[in-house]
Structure formats: structure tokens, C-alpha cells
Amino acid sequence: xxxxxxxxxxxxxxxxxxxxxxxxxxxxxxxxxxxxxxxxxxxxxxxxxxxxxxxxxxxxxxxxxxxxxxxxxxxxxxxxxxxxxxxxxxxxxxxxxxxxxxxxxxxxxxxxxxxxxxxxxxxxxxxxxxxxxxxxxxxxxxxxxxxxxxxxxxxxxxxxxxxxxxxxxxxxxxxxxxxxxxxxxxxxxxxxxxxxxxxxxxxxxxxxxxxxxxxxxxxxxxxxxxxxxxxxxxxxxxxxxxxxxxxxxxxxxxxxxxxxxxxxxxxxxxxxxxxxxxxxxxxxxxxxxxxxxxxxxxxxxxxxxxxxxxxxxxxxxxxxxxxxxxxxxxxxxxxxxxxxxxxxxxxxxxxxxxxxxxxxxxxxxxxxxxxxxxxxxxxxxxxxxxxxxxxxxxxxxxxxxxxxxxxxxxxxxxxxxxxxxxxxxxxxxxxxxxxxxxxxxxxxxxxxxxxxxxxxxxxxxxxxxxxxxxxxxxxxxxxxxxxxxxxxxxxxxxxxxxxxxxxxxxxxxxxxxxxxxxxxxxxxxxxxxxxxxxxxxxxxxxxxxxxxxxxxxxxxxxxxx
Amino acid sequence: xxxxxxxxxxxxxxxxxxxxxxxxxxxxxxxxxxxxxxxxxxxxxxxxxxxxxxxxxxxxxxxxxxxxxxxxxxxxxxxxxxxxxxxxxxxxxxxxxxxxxxxxxxxxxxxxxxxxxxxxxxxxxxxxxxxxxxxxxxxxxxxxxxxxxxxxxxxxxxxxxxxxxxxxxxxxxxxxxxxxxxxxxxxxx
Numbered sequence: 001x002x003x004x005x006x007x008x009x010x011x012x013x014x015x016x017x018x019x020x021x022x023x024x025x026x027x028x029x030x031x032x033x034x035x036x037x038x039x040x041x042x043x044x045x046x047x048x049x050x051x052x053x054x055x056x057x058x059x060x061x062x063x064x065x066x067x068x069x070x071x072x073x074x075x076x077x078x079x080x081x082x083x084x085x086x087x088x089x090x091x092x093x094x095x096x097x098x099x100x101x102x103x104x105x106x107x108x109x110x111x112x113x114x115x116x117x118x119x120x121x122x123x124x125x126x127x128x129x130x131x132x133x134x135x136x137x138x139x140x141x142x143x144x145x146x147x148x149x150x151x152x153x154x155x156x157x158x159x160x161x162x163x164x165x166x167x168x169x170x171x172x173x174x175x176x177x178x179x180x181x182x183x184x185x186x187x188x189x190x191x192x193x194x195x196x197x198x199x200x201x202x203x204x205x206x207x208x209x210x211x212x213x214x215x216x217x218x219x220x221x222x223x224x225x226x227x228x229x230x231x232x233x234x235x236x237x238x239x240x241x242x243x244x245x246x247x248x249x250x251x252x253x254x255x256x257x258x259x260x261x262x263x264x265x266x267x268x269x270x271x272x273x274x275x276x277x278x279x280x281x282x283x284x285x286x287x288x289x290x291x292x293x294x295x296x297x298x299x300x301x302x303x304x305x306x307x308x309x310x311x312x313x314x315x316x317x318x319x320x321x322x323x324x325x326x327x328x329x330x331x332x333x334x335x336x337x338x339x340x341x342x343x344x345x346x347x348x349x350x351x352x353x354x355x356x357x358x359x360x361x362x363x364x365x366x367x368x369x370x371x372x373x374x375x376x377x378x379x380x381x382x383x384x385x386x387x388x389x390x391x392x393x394x395x396x397x398x399x400x401x402x403x404x405x406x407x408x409x410x411x412x413x414x415x416x417x418x419x420x421x422x423x424x425x426x427x428x429x430x431x432x433x434x435x436x437x438x439x440x441x442x443x444x445x446x447x448x449x450x451x452x453x454x455x456x457x458x459x460x461x462x463x464x465x466x467x468x469x470x471x472x473x474x475x476x477x478x479x480x481x482x483x484x485x486x487x488x489x490x491x492x493x494x495x496x497x498x499x500x501x502x503x504x505x506x507x508x509x510x511x512x513x514x515x516x517x518x519x520x521x522x523x524x525x526x527x528x529x530x531x532x533x534x535x536x537x538x539x540x541x542x543x544x545x546x547x548x549x550x551x552x553x554x555x556x557x558x559x560x561x
Numbered sequence: 562x563x564x565x566x567x568x569x570x571x572x573x574x575x576x577x578x579x580x581x582x583x584x585x586x587x588x589x590x591x592x593x594x595x596x597x598x599x600x601x602x603x604x605x606x607x608x609x610x611x612x613x614x615x616x617x618x619x620x621x622x623x624x625x626x627x628x629x630x631x632x633x634x635x636x637x638x639x640x641x642x643x644x645x646x647x648x649x650x651x652x653x654x655x656x657x658x659x660x661x662x663x664x665x666x667x668x669x670x671x672x673x674x675x676x677x678x679x680x681x682x683x684x685x686x687x688x689x690x691x692x693x694x695x696x697x698x699x700x701x702x703x704x705x706x707x708x709x710x711x712x713x714x715x716x717x718x719x720x721x722x723x724x725x726x727x728x729x730x731x732x733x734x735x736x737x738x739x740x741x742x743x744x745x746x747x748x749x750x
Contacts, residue, residue, distance in 0.1 A: 011730045014607045015704075015711050016659050023658075027665045037672045040604075045677035046686075046737055047607060048600025053686040054705035298624060301588070305620055309613050316707065 003029075006036055010043045133157030134193045135174045140545070141295040143168035143184070153545060154296075155455060163188045165201065169287050169295075177211035178225070180204065183287050191217075204231040204286040207247075220270050224250040227264070231286045243267035243281035251275065297362070303544065304361035310541045311522075315339040319528035321380055322346050322495075326365040326521050329356070336376060344527060349378035349497075359521030360392060360456045360544040366521035367498075370396075372513060375499030380525070383489035385465035388530040389418050392542055394456045394519040395448055398422050404514040405459065406523075407500040414491040418461050419514065424448035426472050426479070428461040432486050442470040444480035456521075458539045463490060464529035471532070476539030478532055497523060587627035590636045591620055597637060597678035602644050604674075605666060607659070609708050615651065619644045638675055645670055685743035689736050697732035704729055 009026040012018045018026065029036045135158040146164035158172065165184030173179040175193035182188050186201020197217040207214045207225040214225045216232055220240050223232060227247015234240040242251055244262045252259040253273055260275060262268065267278035314323050320340035329337065333356075336349040351367065353374035359366030367376065389406060403420040415431045424446035429439045448457075460473035463484070471481040498516035522542065530538075591598075598619065602612045622643050623630075630639055645666065652660055661669070690701060703714045711729060715722040 007730070007734070011726065011733065013659065013661075015726060015729065016608060017711060017726070018659055020658070023661075027662055030661070030665050031668055034672070037669055040669055041672060041674040041677050042737065043733070044604035044607070045600060045674070045682070046733055046740065048603035048612075048678075049682050049686045049740075050690065050701060050733075050736060051603060051609065051705045052596050052600060052683055053690050054701060056683075057687055057690055301624070302621060305617060309617060 003036070003039070006039055007043065010040060014044060014047045133159055133175075135172050135190055137170060138173050138179070139171040139289075139292050139296050141169050141292060141299055143170060146185075146187075152451075153455060156451065158190055160190050160192070163190065169292055171289065171292055174211070174214070176214060178205060178207045178214040179289075180206075180216075181287050181289060181292055198232060198234055200234055200236060202231070202233050202235070202286060204283075205229065206289070220253070220273075221275075222252045224252070224259075226250055226261075229283075230262075231281075231283065233285070239269045239271035239276075241267060241269050241278065243278065243283070245281065245283045300361050300544070304364060307360075307542055312339070314524060314538075315341045317526060318342050319526045320345060320524070321527050322349070322378065322523065322525040324349055324376075324523045326359060326367065329365055336378075338378070340524075342527070344382060346378055346380045349376050351376050354498075357519060359519065360542070364521055366394075366519045368519050369498040369516045372515045373499075374515060375501070376497040376520075376523075378495055378497075380492040380495045383414065383491055384527045385489060386463055386527065386529045387416060387490050387492075388460065388462045388524075388526040388528065390458065390460040390522075390524045390530070390535065390538055391520060392456055392458050392522040393516075395420070395453055395516075396518040397453065398424060398448065399517060400513050400515065402427075402500075402514045404496065404498055404500050404516050406525075407496050407514065408492050408494060409496070409501065410491060410493045412491060412493075414489050416463065416490045416492060420448060420516075421446075424452075426459065426461070426474070428463065428470055428472055430463065430470075430484070430486075430488070430490060432488065440470075440485045442472060442480055442482050444472050444474075447474045447479050456519075456544050458535075458542055460530070460535045460538075462529050462535075465490070466529065473532070473535050475543070476536040495525075583632070584624060584627040586632070587623060587630055587636075588620075591623050591640065594637050594640060596683060597680060598640055598644065601641055601674075601678050602648070605645070605648055605661070605669075615644060615647055618647050622647065635675070637678065641670075641675060681747065682740060682744070685740055685747070686736065689739035689743065692739065693732060693735060697728065697735060700725070700728045700732050701736075 006026075006029055009018070009022055009029070012022060013026060030040055137152050137154055137156045137158055140154050144166040146166045152158060152163075163170070163172070163182070163186075165182065165186045165188075167184045169181060169183045171179060171181050172188075172190070174190075174196075178194065180188075180196065181204050182198075183202040186203070187199035188201065188203070189197040189199070191197060194211060194213060195215045195217070199219070203216065205214065205216065205225060206229050208228070212226055216223045216225075218232065218234050218240055220234075221242065223230065223242055225247070226249055227244070229244070229246040230249045231243045231245065232240070233243075242249070242262065244264050244266050246264050248261060248263045250259045250261055251268060253270065253275060260268070265281055267281040268275040269278055270276075308327070311325055314320060317340075320342040321344055322338055323340040324336045324338060326336065334351050336351060338346055338348050340346070353371050354367040354369055354376065357366050357368045358364060367374075369375070391405060393405070395403075398420055399422075401422050403422070405418045405420060407417050407419060408415050411431075413431060417427070417429045417431075419427055421427060421443070426444045426447060427441055429441040432438045432440055458473070458475050462469075462471045462473075464471070465487065468484045468487055469481060470484055472479050498520060500512075500514040524538075595616070599612065599616050602615050602619070603609070606612045606615055619640060623640060626643075630636065648660075649663055649666065652663065690698065693701060699718075700714065703709050703717060704711070709717065711725045712722045714720075715725045718725070720728075
């Protein structure tokens, strides 16, 4: 016979409504009786399993059905999401948390002017931006850069200059083929494809045959690699150490002394211009490429898990029309599950063409858009006073005058377009009347710089009908904003992601091709304006790496008109 | 036709070689047991968001300590122990009004409740949930899918908080009976 009082107390415990006295009473019962402890598990395991069952049952239903049930939930608040994101944020933040906080309060406003279509001809395509990369950042883990100018991420081209690492570790591959691992705190200057300068820090180099002759300068010594692997340790208030693990290196103290040759297993400690032989060398004191890769991969997994757990909260925003996160889908799936649970949530999305590929993290689903026919299509009926778009994409190239993010083809008043220009600027536009002057456009300056091509970025566009304001965002930061010229309801109808297929008769040939080239692994559309703080938080939790939080917006002067 | 069950992209794709094989296997075990683990955590930390945080911490510890796990032994029990330590640690850091004391938690875990968290219960409960009377189902939907507290639900459906608590409690009892019936049937097969 189950004690009814115990059940009442257990339910109050599960619902978070135990008073202090009730809690004492419950604890006493649980300590005293084995049967009570068993009842505890019977009742509380039901709590956890019902949670899972409810999520699975409702998550699997058509959006309309869930939306019907959800009518009870007026205003499932995004405020709750933001507050839990905030809390979650401190848990997950590994490094650079201070930068995050600083940037939350750092918004730049860039007024933009409307452009005529003729202006498009004068836009400089992103691809023509010059680059003088001599190396590439291939891996990174736990990186905190000392200065904003350094905020490159794995996969970035590196130009000559200083890399200043407060903590963490990076792997840099030089164009000569030499590759170095540097552990912070460290200051490394990239000089040429076969030369670098280490002011401080721990460096190990792997130099394959074609790169022999690779040089690392330090204030006390110059190391020239003649073989394969060596380590260089220059920490404050300690003599600099050079250790050879494989092959041989040449060590030169200054021009007056002849260079000294070190073989595998040999090392020298240098102080006051003298090189003392070391008793033994120890490669395990340096971070190995394997260990670096392992740490990086663990970091990425952690972020992926963290994103997963907060991302699903978007589904319960009552204004969510579309939320595609490309998760838990199979490579043959031709439809995308719309996880939005808002009252006006749209149905599922259809995939045309497009290959399933990896997204922001290894294992995360995404779609690759590369052919002129690749697209995702869904129907978004109705009129909206406000709309917010947020997506995560990896832009590979911008081959067309306009490159579609989300376009419609109604040719009606209120139709809303979101796209990227060939020069890397972003545009949100709403049709007012026919003809090219009939568009209310917000155009950013070129924000997709060459350095961002091939990297995952968050893009967002907000039409705030209450304020009458249009805004654009890149990686959580506002990049353009203006007051709308007209106030009018917005319409979408058949929404196409990554492409545009208007009836051929309606479209001028020059503007017909708008296919997007790149990957998309999340798309969200809400029928309410998102605040810049909300977009900022969505960025913080969606960004693929922890170190991305500074200076992606480093103005690239070469591509600015 | 179109019955390819290969998830894409595969869980262990991409940089799989970067983690040790063992760590990978242990992470797979975590993923396999993650629903049961979350349910276990929710028993001791009924708040959904706090439980989610804890689950994430357990994932990190499991990854870090993968090498300490003896393969072939009970992964779920091992992960539950980690979850328990993590919970106690967080309670020591920040005492909360609703959580049970350390002593009670230890006494409860001595019962070895792992059997309660076998996945088979989930399947039965999913069916039970569908069989609930409409009002009870709505309560469960709001509480568990919408993650609303009883007082929030009270506002949404214009009831008194107490009426909501009673309704939730009844719905739970119906689910519990249904679950026990389902388990007995399964055992009889």
C-alpha cells in the first residue's frame, strides 16, 4: 500500500513546490524506510521518462498539430530562453569569456543607403581581394589571442605578421611545408614561407624534406632545420632550450661564432651567449600533433553538445515559423523537419538537389548548395508585421550579382527578399510597388570578406514592424540598420532557401540566376523582431569554436569600395 | 527503397581519428544511454534546465575519464556515479531549496535504482501518454513538453495552482499504473 502522503510530497518535489517543512518531512521518510526509497524511484523515474516521452511524442508530430496544442501557450517567452542561455553560457565558456561580455555591449551601427540595380555592375566581387598568405592556421585548441587583430580561426590563411597567443595552442603550416605547434603564452612572427621568429613560448617544428632550411629566429639564437623535428622553448626568466628529436639542426648564436650542428637526441641550453649541452632531450615536454588534434576535437564535440541542448529551446518560441536545424536526418531524406512549435508554424521543407554534408561540427548535418537547381522550398502562408531570419552558412563563393539566402517569387506588395551581393554585402528588401524603385532596401557594406569565405558564419535580418526598422547582422553584430520607408505587412508564400525560381517570363535574364554556393546547417524564421541581444546570444551558442569571439569584423580594406 | 538507415553525417565522422578509439567508444556508450541518464538525473534534480546542465557536465567528465572506465562493466552505473558526484558537488557550491540533502541522496542511491532507467520504459510510456484522457494529456504536454511550472500552467489554463498540482499528480498515477501494466505484460511474453 503506497503512502498517499509520500506521493503528495514526491510530486511537490518533482514540481519544485516543496516548502522547507515538507522537504524535511520527505527526507525523514526517505531515510527511515526502504519502501519509501523504492517509491521515490518509481515516482521520480516517471518524471524523467515522461519528459523524454513527451519530447519524442510531440516532436514527431506534424507542426500544425503541435501548434494546436500550443494555443494554450500564449507567448512562450524567449526571455526564458535568453536567461537560460545566459546561465548556460558561463558553464560552457572555456576561454575568452571576458571578450564575450565586452562585445555584448559593443554594437556598431552602419547606416546603409538604398542602391539601384545599376550599381551592381560596379561592385567588386569578393574573389578579387588580394591575399599574401604564407601559412595556414590548421588546428587550434583553447586559444585566447592577446590582441583582436589576431582573431583568426582554424582554416584561415595567415599573412606575415605577429601571432600573439595568451593561452591555448595552435598548429601553423607554412607554405614551404614546415609545420609548427606553438603553445601559449607565445609570440610568433611569421616572416616568410620558410622563416619565423619566436619571441616567447614553446614551439616544436616538423620539417619535411622540401622545407629543409626552415629557420626560426629568437633574440638569443637562430635555429635552421636540416632534418625533421626539433623543439624550441623560450620561456621568461629561463634559458632558451633547443632540442632535436629527429634529424639535425644548425644552431647559430651570433655572427662571431660558427654555427653548431645538433643531432637527434641532442640539445643545448643557451644563456649569456653560451650554449651548454643538455643531458637529455624530452619530446614529451612539447605538445604533439596528435594531442593537439585530440584536444581540438574534444572541444568541438563539447560545443556541438552544448549547441544541441540550447538549440531545441528555439522550437518552443511561440513566434517560430520555421526552425530547420538539419539534425537527426538521414542522407536520403528529401524533406527537412521543421521543428518550430509556434502557433503559425509552417510545414516541412522539401529539398531539391543538395547533398548532405558535415555542418559546423564533425557529425552535424548540413546541406551543400552548389548546382543551379539546388534549393530548399517551403510554404510560409500569411502576412506578418515583423520577421526575423537567422541562419548559419558557410559561403564558398558569390558568383552571381545576387546570391539567395531566402527568396520568394510572388511579385506582390510586401514580398521579402534576403540575399548576398557579389561584393559580399547583405541585403534585406521588401517590395512596395512594381518597378525597381518600388523596393525598400537595406544594404550593408561588404561584410563577406575573403577571410570569411569557407568559414561558418551567422547571418541575421530583422524587419521590426513595431519600430519600423530594418537591421542586418553578421556573427551577432549589427552591420546595418535603417528606418523602413513604408510600413506594410510582409508576405512570403513559397520561400526558397539558397535559390530563386521565378516564372521565367517575369524575370529579367540577368537577375534570374541567384543560386547560393555554400553550406547551410541551420535556418530560423520568426514572426517577431529579435533583439540584437537575442541574436548575439544565438551567435554565442552557435559559433563553432570558442575563440571566434573577437574581431571577425576586422575591416578588410582591400575589398571596401 | 529509401530505407537507408545510415545516419548522415555519421556520428564518428570527420576527425574521428583524433580521439582515442576508447574515448570514441565511451562517447558512443554515453549517447546510447543518454536518455536513461537524463531520466536518472531528473530524479535527483527535477528542474529540467539544471538537469540538462548536469548531463552536459557528465558528458565532459565521461570524455575526460574514458580511460578509467573498464570496458565490459556496467557503463550506466559508472555514469550514474559520476552524475551523483557532480550533483553533490554543485549542491555544495550552491545550496538550493528544493534539492535533497547529501545524506538522503546517498541513501537513495544505495537502493541501486539503475533498473528503473532501462530504455524499455520509454517505449511503454510513450504509448501510455497517448492513452491519457485529453485533459490529463494536456497537463503532461504543458508540464513536460512546454517545461512549465504548475503555477505557469495555472495561468495558461486559468485554473488554481492547486488544481493543476492535483491534476498533474493524478495524471502521473495513471501513467505509473499504465507503465507497470506494460512492464508486467512485457515480462509475461
